[in-house]
Structures are given as structure tokens and as C-alpha cells.
Amino acid sequence: MPEQYKDVLPNGLTVLGERLEGVRSLALGFIVGAGSSYDPDDKSGLAHFTETMLLEGTTNRTSRQISDSLDSLGVSYGTSLDAETIGLSGVMVSSRLEPALEIFADILQNPSFPEDEMEQTRSSILQELRREEDEPMVKVRDLLRRVYYEGHPYSKRPTGEPDVISSLSSADLREYHASYFNPANTVCAAAGDLDWDLFRSLVEKFLGGWKPGTKAPEIGPPHPRPQLYVENQQTQQEHIAGAAPSVPFGHDDYYAAIIAAEILGGGMSSRLFVEVREKRGLVYSVGASYSPGRYQGSWRIYAGTTPERASQTYSVLMEELHKLDSEGVSEEEFRRFQALTRSHVLMAGESTSARLRSLLTSWWYEGRIKPLSYIRERIDAVTVDQVNKVVREWPLSSNLVLCALGPSTKESLVGENVSKV
Amino acid sequence: MPEQYKDVLPNGLTVLGERLEGVRSLALGFIVGAGSSYDPDDKSGLAHFTETMLLEGTTNRTSRQISDSLDSLGVSYGTSLDAETIGLSGVMVSSRLEPALEIFADILQNPSFPEDEMEQTRSSILQELRREEDEPMVKVRDLLRRVYYEGHPYSKRPTGEPDVISSLSSADLREYHASYFNPANTVCAAAGDLDWDLFRSLVEKFLGGWKPGTKAPEIGPPHPRPQLYVENQQTQQEHIAGAAPSVPFGHDDYYAAIIAAEILGGGMSSRLFVEVREKRGLVYSVGASYSPGRYQGSWRIYAGTTPERASQTYSVLMEELHKLDSEGVSEEEFRRFQALTRSHVLMAGESTSARLRSLLTSWWYEGRIKPLSYIRERIDAVTVDQVNKVVREWPLSSNLVLCALGPSTKESLVGENVSKV
Numbered sequence: 001m002p003e004q005y006k007d008v009l010p011n012g013l014t015v016l017g018e019r020l021e022g023v024r025s026l027a028l029g030f031i032v033g034a035g036s037s038y039d040p041d042d043k044s045g046l047a048h049f050t051e052t053m054l055l056e057g058t059t060n061r062t063s064r065q066i067s068d069s070l071d072s073l074g075v076s077y078g079t080s081l082d083a084e085t086i087g088l089s090g091v092m093v094s095s096r097l098e099p100a101l102e103i104f105a106d107i108l109q110n111p112s113f114p115e116d117e118m119e120q121t122r123s124s125i126l127q128e129l130r131r132e133e134d135e136p137m138v139k140v141r142d143l144l145r146r147v148y149y150e151g152h153p154y155s156k157r158p159t160g161e162p163d164v165i166s167s168l169s170s171a172d173l174r175e176y177h178a179s180y181f182n183p184a185n186t187v188c189a190a191a192g193d194l195d196w197d198l199f200r201s202l203v204e205k206f207l208g209g210w211k212p213g214t215k216a217p218e219i220g221p222p223h224p225r226p227q228l229y230v231e232n233q234q235t236q237q238e239h240i241a242g243a244a245p246s247v248p249f250g251h252d253d254y255y256a257a258i259i260a261a262e263i264l265g266g267g268m269s270s271r272l273f274v275e276v277r278e279k280r281g282l283v284y285s286v287g288a289s290y291s292p293g294r295y296q297g298s299w300r301i302y303a304g305t306t307p308e309r310a311s312q313t314y315s316v317l318m319e320e321l322h323k324l325d326s327e328g329v330s331e332e333e334f335r336r337f338q339a340l341t342r343s344h345v346l347m348a349g350e351s352t353s354a355r356l357r358s359l360l361t362s363w364w365y366e367g368r369i370k371p372l373s374y375i376r377e378r379i380d381a382v383t384v385d386q387v388n389k390v391v392r393e394w395p396l397s398s399n400l401v402l403c404a405l406g407p408s409t410k411e412s413l414v415g416e417n418v419s420k421v
Numbered sequence: 422m423p424e425q426y427k428d429v430l431p432n433g434l435t436v437l438g439e440r441l442e443g444v445r446s447l448a449l450g451f452i453v454g455a456g457s458s459y460d461p462d463d464k465s466g467l468a469h470f471t472e473t474m475l476l477e478g479t480t481n482r483t484s485r486q487i488s489d490s491l492d493s494l495g496v497s498y499g500t501s502l503d504a505e506t507i508g509l510s511g512v513m514v515s516s517r518l519e520p521a522l523e524i525f526a527d528i529l530q531n532p533s534f535p536e537d538e539m540e541q542t543r544s545s546i547l548q549e550l551r552r553e554e555d556e557p558m559v560k561v562r563d564l565l566r567r568v569y570y571e572g573h574p575y576s577k578r579p580t581g582e583p584d585v586i587s588s589l590s591s592a593d594l595r596e597y598h599a600s601y602f603n604p605a606n607t608v609c610a611a612a613g614d615l616d617w618d619l620f621r622s623l624v625e626k627f628l629g630g631w632k633p634g635t636k637a638p639e640i641g642p643p644h645p646r647p648q649l650y651v652e653n654q655q656t657q658q659e660h661i662a663g664a665a666p667s668v669p670f671g672h673d674d675y676y677a678a679i680i681a682a683e684i685l686g687g688g689m690s691s692r693l694f695v696e697v698r699e700k701r702g703l704v705y706s707v708g709a710s711y712s713p714g715r716y717q718g719s720w721r722i723y724a725g726t727t728p729e730r731a732s733q734t735y736s737v738l739m740e741e742l743h744k745l746d747s748e749g750v751s752e753e754e755f756r757r758f759q760a761l762t763r764s765h766v767l768m769a770g771e772s773t774s775a776r777l778r779s780l781l782t783s784w785w786y787e788g789r790i791k792p793l794s795y796i797r798e799r800i801d802a803v804t805v806d807q808v809n810k811v812v813r814e815w816p817l818s819s820n821l822v823l824c825a826l827g828p829s830t831k832e833s834l835v836g837e838n839v840s841k842v
Contacts (some may be wrong), residue, residue, distance in 0.1 A: 020443075021443050022442050022443010022444060023443060023771050024767060024771070025767065025768050025771055055689070063699060064690070064695070064699075067688065067689040067690035067694075067695075068690045068757060070689070070690075071688040071689065071690040071691075071757050071758065071760075071761050072756070072757045072760050072761070073760070073764075074760045074761050074763060074764025074765070074767075075764070076764070076765070076768070091768055092764065093764055093767055093768075096764075117699075119702065120698070120699060120700065120701065120702030121702065122702070123701075123702030123703070124698055124702050124704065124705050125705075126727075127658070127702075127704060127705040127725070127726065127727055127730075128705040130657040130658055130705075130727055131657065131658050131705055131706075131725055133657040134557050134558075134656050134657045134658055135556065136555050137555075235555050236551040236552065236554040236555045237548070237551055237552050237555055267488065267492040268476070268488040268491070268492065268498075269485070269488035269489045269491075269492040270492075273488075274485070274488075277541070277545055278484060278485075278538075278541060279541065280541065280544075281540065281541030281542065281543070281544030281545050281548075282544070283545065283548060284545050284546075284548040284549040284551075284552055285552075304548070304552055305548060306547075306548055306551055309548075335493070336489060336492050336493045337492065339492075339493050339494070339495045340492050340493070340495050342495060343494075343495025343496070343497070343513065343514055343517075344495070344497070346445060346446065346495075346514055347446045347497070347512055347514075350444050350445070350446055350771070350772075350773075351771075351772070352771075
């Protein structure tokens with residue numbers, strides 16, 4: 001059984017650890033409460049620009065020294081961004097922990113946002129924005145985010161807007177960093193071949209002197225408004241993405257929600273796969289998942305189809321959502337997907353990066369850490385009645401926000417099904 | 422240290438195994454010598470159609486029974502296709518080996534290609550082809566394959582051509598299956614929490630009665646012709662992909678080639694990343710890799726840039742390739758990327774799926790299996806002189822096939838650099 005550890009430094013930094021047996025690698029990571037939701041309205045993309053510039057130099061190291069050192073240490077590393085957090089993480093052979101942690105600590109505490117690197121990064125981000133335009137699957141997710149979270153900070157485009165990216169200065173980034181990067185607003189974790197006492201003392205050594213600060217304010221819950229939103233674009237496929245509210249992180253029905261989403265569109269024997277792809281050949285890809293969130297989670301669905309089949313795909317999708325809401329799931333389906341979920345969890349438990357993500361997100365969103373044994377017990381304890389309760393309490397069809405991107409119009413998509421929306 | 426095993430059944434089926442300590446999962450897989458290169462000229466897409474239909478029913482199981490059973494067993498599974506092989510694999514908790522192997526064995530030996538499933542699969546493949554049209558990064562790789570392997574079976578589009586897909590019958594698939602699916606043309610392997618004696622006996626039980634056959638004929642080496650090929654398309658980005666011949670699988674300089682490609686475009690301190698992205702901000706993504714092959718491997722490069730910067734990107738790319746060919750690499754660079762490569766190998770060694778892939782491909786292309794300890798020793802034994810030898814013997818710039826897809830024309834891309842092509 002893996003062992004888990006937790007401590008808080010005097011300056012407020014939370015430190016988490018998990019030891020996995022039989023591995024030689026170690027995943028090390030940080031999350032800071034500073035995602036795209038905190039971007040000021042006139043500075044969309046500030047969090048992303050800051051995130052990208054973290055690797056571009058500190059008061060002690062140039063950009064080149066950072067990448068040379070981490071590559072030499074054999075660390076596979078990167079930064080990440082979502083609505084609530086900026087992340088920095090890497091996987092390495094466990095013996096490299098000390099030098100890697102020293103560099104990560106420097107990156108978090110002392111980024112210098114040098115002017116020359118600003119220009120290259122700006123150019124690279126502007127290209128990233130252009131590339132997103134070439135990828136309809138990215139665009140439809142982006143569209144869904146905007147529509148689903150309309151009027152809420154979660155709706156902000158993480159990569160930002162081109163005109164804003166063009167105008168941000170290193171002073172903006174420095175101010176942003178000063179506001180959000182502090183130990184009270186950061187969690188540090190390691191999972192894998194971990195010596196906890198050593199890790200704890202190294203974190204103290206490299207981050208113990210980090211000046212205290214305060215946690216970022218809570219963002220507050222979103223209030224999605226059910227609707228169908230169609231955006232016209234000349235692509236080869238009609239890309240359909242939808243979401244509806246579900247249970248939040250840490251809810252009693254959390255694992256029931258995961259199993260419910262698997263039944264709807266997880267495996268190759270899931271309802272959407274069978275009804276939309278297998279029986280009717282309407283799509284190349286279709287699926288559903290449960291995505292947890294702080295205030296509420298969401299059910300997610302996706303389908304990619306040809307324009308000629310878009311209307312029928314839409315109709316079958318809606319039918320399946322109605323059916324799930326009104327009839328629930330069978331005992332046999334439940335058993336099948338409970339087993340599949342159990343197996344996924346066990347397999348993810350063998351990956352140090354997956355365990356790191358689990359540690360960080362459990363702590364961040366639920367305020368606790370969950371050993372694998374606990375997760376397994378909770379999955380085993382779910383019943384078919386609980387799954388039926390969760391789909392009844394969080395119905396998909398009546399709360400659905402559905403977006404479509406492609407050649408279809410709202411009329412051609414909905415056809416005779418207008419009454420169902 | 423993991424232990425490796427090998428045996429051949431009386432009917433010619435090769436069975437491989439590797440035991441990894443500290444895991445509870447097991448990855449199980451097969452490859453059959455029947456990739457897209459074996460498609461008859463007038464039946465492009467036959468291998469892919471056959472691969473997709475494998476999961477759609479056997480003489481003992483319906484499509485639905487296959488997916489229900491495998492999902493119930495918690496197996497994450499799928500099929501795959503490349504130029505030379507069709508694959509079937511899955512990861513599971515090791516205690517599920519017997520029932521999973523029984524189903525996989527049935528899929529390989531007794532697919533029934535039922536008529537009704539044919540139509541749904543045909544429709545789904547036609548949609549897959551349409552979706553590829555929406556993804557310029559997929560399209561530029563496809564373009565490079567066609568141009569690089571022009572006139573050779575490797576040039577065939579794996580997903581096939583729409584008019585062919587529309588006309589293939591279940592009789593075509595049955596004939597294809599009868600020609601290529603036999604024990605002499607198949608390798609079976611398992612990696613992870615493995616009991617070799619049990620596995621060996623289960624393979625005998627479920628596949629020992631498979632009727633013997635013959636290995637598929639060798640395809641023969643490709644002969645790429647250096648060139649620049651530009652295809653015009655109204656995308657937001659110019660997508661550039663290139664390839665040049667390198668050492669084959671199993672060559673003495675195999676690990677030197679991997680390190681050379683990492684130096685050119687692997688990590689964030691690699692030459693292309695630093696020169697093209699970091700210093701000049703010309704792209705959002707750029708990279709290089711070494712891709713092994715039976716007769717020869719290839720160096721691969723990729724860059725995505727805006728049309729305005731395409732010409733400069735092209736120019737810097739060519740400059741870096743020339744520089745690598747003519748000046749080689751430094752001792753410092755070599756040490757850095759040798760360490761990074763060593764670390765990647767160690768981390769991949771903790772994943773049962775990664776070890777399964779390694780077992781299958783080593784056997785298929787080199788005729789041997791390589792323990793992790795051997796791979797580590799070989800990486801440690803590489804010298805900077807060997808890396809310089811491999812880039813001298815397999816120069817990138819003079820043998821390069823480069824394809825560009827986007828708004829640029831050949832003239833606008835090459836600009837004043839025509840003499841360099």
C-alpha cells in the first residue's frame with residue numbers, strides 16, 4: 001500500500017507526498033491558485049502569458065540555463081494552466097530530486113520575465129492562438145466553455161485574446177506574479193520513489209524562505225443556462241460538444257457520477273458508443289465523461305459527424321440523454337462499468353504522474369488526500385441505486401448546454417426535434 | 422530486474438513475456454504482419470477495414486458480447502495499424518488474463534465480418550476520412566508519407582480511399598484475413614505482473630489449435646528522393662514536416678541516432694527548440710525525432726508557423742540541419758541528451774504498455790528481445806564520436822524530403838534560399 005504524507009511549512013506552504021512501491025521514478029509538482037479565471041477583464045491571457053514565461057528565466061538563471069539543467073537531469077517537465085490554477089511539474093529518476101526541486105523553487109519564487117524573452121514568447125503565443133483556429137475539436141471545446149460559463153470567470157479563454165497578448169508588458173506579469181505566487185496560495189507534492197523526510201527537508205530548504213502571502217479569493221459557482229448554440233463554419237465535420245451540471249469534487253456521489261458517465265459514454269460497450277456509432281454508424285468518435293469541479297462538476301458529451309448525419313446524430317444523442325434521465329441504468333450495466341472504473345483506478349495507481357495529479361487535485365478541490373485503498377473502497381461501495389439517484393438529481397437532458405461547430409445551422413441540426421431542446 | 426521469456430508453439434506462433442516487479446497490471450498484445458503496405462493497389466484501406474472489423478464479431482461472439490465482456494473484465498483495449506502490422510492489445514489487472522486472452526484469441530482466429538456491422542463500420546471509416554481533412558497536422562503527416570515513400574507500398578494511406586471503402590465487401594475482408602492471420606505471421610506478448618508458465622500454457626490452450634500458415638513476404642526497402650513539396654491550403658498556419666533516411670532497427674548506431682535526434686529537436690534545450698522557438702519566436706511547436714524502420718529508419722522534423730514567418734522558419738530549419746551535418750554535436754550537448762534519453766528509458770520501463778510495445782517491436786523488426794538492463798547499457802556505451810559518425814553517415818540536409826501544407830507557395834517559402842534545396 002502506498003503511504004501518504006502531509007505537512008504545512010511555517011510560511012503556509014502545503015507539502016504532500018505519496019510513496020509508491022516498485023518504482024524508481026518520482027513525479028514532483030506544484031499548483032498555484034492563479035488560473036485564467038483571475039485574468040482581469042481587460043487582460044485576458046495574462047495567466048497564460050505568466051505561466052509560459054515562468055520557464056524563461058529567473059533572477060538566478062537564464063532560460064537556457066533552466067532548460068539545459070533540467071534536460072541534463074533527465075527531467076520531463078512542463079507548465080500547465082486551467083481555470084483556477086497554474087501548474088509546474090516534472091517526472092525524474094528519484095535521485096535527481098534535490099537539484100530539480102532547487103530549480104523548480106527558483107522558477108516559482110524568482111521569475112524575472114526578461115524583456116527579450118517576452119517578445120519571443122508573445123510571438124509564440126500568438127502562433128498558438130492561430131493554430132487553435134486550425135483545430136475544430138479545440139474550437140468546439142472553446143465554444144462550449146464560452147457558452148456554458150457565459151458571464152462567469154470560467155468563460156475566459158485560457159490562451160487569451162490576440163490584441164491583449166500584443167499589449168501585455170513584463171510589468172503586468174510581475175504584478176500578477178506578486179499577487180498570486182505565494183506559499184499560502186501554493187501546494188507542493190511528490191509521488192513515487194519518495195523519501196518523505198528528505199523531501200520535506202528539501203522543500204523547507206528551498207521554499208521555507210518564501211515570503212508569506214494570502215490565498216486567492218474564491219471564484220464562486222457558475223450558473224450555466226441550458227441552450228443549443230450553433231456556430232457556422234466550413235469544416236468537413238460537424239463537431240458537437242455538450243455539458244450539464246453534476247456533483248462537485250468530494251461529493252458523496254462522486255464515484256457514482258464517474259460510473260454513470262462511463263455507462264453513458266465511457267467504454268466501447270457504453271450507450272452512446274453502441275447506439276450512435278455501433279448500431280447506426282453515425283460518427284467516427286462519440287463519448288461522455290464526468291468532469292469534477294469545485295462548486296459543481298459537469299457531465300460532458302462529444303460527437304463528431306458528417307453534416308449529412310448531424311441531425312440524426314443530434315436526435316439520437318438527445319434520445320439517449322432523455323432515456324438515462326428517465327429510466328436510469330440497469331444492474332448489469334452498473335456491474336460492468338463499476339468493474340471497468342475499478343480497473344482504471346488500479347492501473348492509474350501504477351503511474352507516478354497520475355498519482356501526483358490525484359494528490360494535487362484532491363487537496364486543491366477537496367482539502368484532503370485520498371489513498372488508493374480509500375478510492376477503491378469507495379468505488380466498491382457504490383450501488384446501482386446510487387447511480388440512479390445521481391442521474392435523477394443531476395439530469396443531463398433538461399440542463400444541457402449543447403454547442404455545434406460546422407456546416408449545420410440550428411434549423412438543419414434540430415430538424416423536427418425543436419420541441420426537445 | 423525484469424525477466425524476459427520467449428517460446429514458439431508447434432504451429433509457429435511466437436510467444437514473448439516480460440515480468441515487471443511492483444505492478445499488478447498486465448499488458449497483453451498481438452501483432453500480425455498485415456499492415457497497409459499489403460493492401461492491393463485497387464483496395465487501399467483493406468487492412469484498416471479488416472482491423473476495425475476485428476472487434477465487430479466472431480463465429481462465437483457478437484460485437485456486443487465482445488465489448489460487454491472486455492469492459493466487464495476492466496480491460497482497456499484497442500486495435501492498431503501501421504505500414505507493416507495490425508495490432509490488438511489491452512491492459513488489465515493480471516488476474517483477468519485468462520478470460521481476456523480467450524476473447525483476444527477468438528478475435529484473431531474467428532472474426533466473422535457480419536454484413537450488418539460492415540455497413541456501420543464503413544460509415545464510421547468514411548467519417549474518419551472526413552475528419553482527417555479537418556486536421557492539418559494529420560494531413561501534413563499524410564502528405565509526407567505519400568511524398569517520402571512515393572512508388573513504395575509504405576506510401577499507401579492507412580485509412581484508405583473513400584471510393585474503395587465504399588466498395589469493399591465482407592468477402593474481401595475474409596480473404597485478407599485468411600491470407601495474413603496465421604500463427605507464423607503473428608507474435609503474442611505480455612508484460613507486467615506475469616506468471617510466464619501460466620501465460621505460456623494459456624496461449625497454448627487458446628491458440629495452439631490455430632491452423633499453421635506462412636509469414637507474409639518482406640516488403641523491401643523504400644528509396645526516398647530528396648525534394649521540397651508544397652501543397653496549398655487555406656489554413657491559419659503553415660505546417661512543415663520533413664524526413665530523411667537514418668539507421669534501421671537493431672543497427673549498432675541505433676541508440677546514437679536516438680540521442681542525435683534528441684539533440685536536434687527533442688527537449689526544451691534542443692537546437693531546434695532554442696533556435697526556432699526560443700530565440701526567434703518563429704513557431705508555437707517545433708521538434709525532431711528518430712523513427713526506426715525495418716530497412717532504414719528516418720529522421721523526422723516538424724514545425725508549425727504562421728504564413729508570414731514560414732519563409733524564415735524554413736530558412737532557420739535548413740541552417741540547423743546543415744550545421745548538424747557539417748559540424749556535428751558538442752561533448753556537452755551529447756552528455757545532456759544522453760542523460761535525458763537514459764531517464765526516458767527508465768521511466769518508460771515502469772509502464773506495462775510501454776514494455777509490451779518494446780517487446781513486440783524489438784521482436785518484429787530485430788528478431789530479438791531486449792531487457793531494460795541491456796538498453797541502459799547500450800545508451801551508456803554511446804560516445805559523442807558515435808553520434809557524430811551517425812549524423813555524418815546519414816546527413817539530414819542533403820537527403821531531406823520536406824513537405825509544407827498551408828497558404829505558402831514554394832516560391833514564398835524558399836525565397837532566396839532556393840540554392841539550399
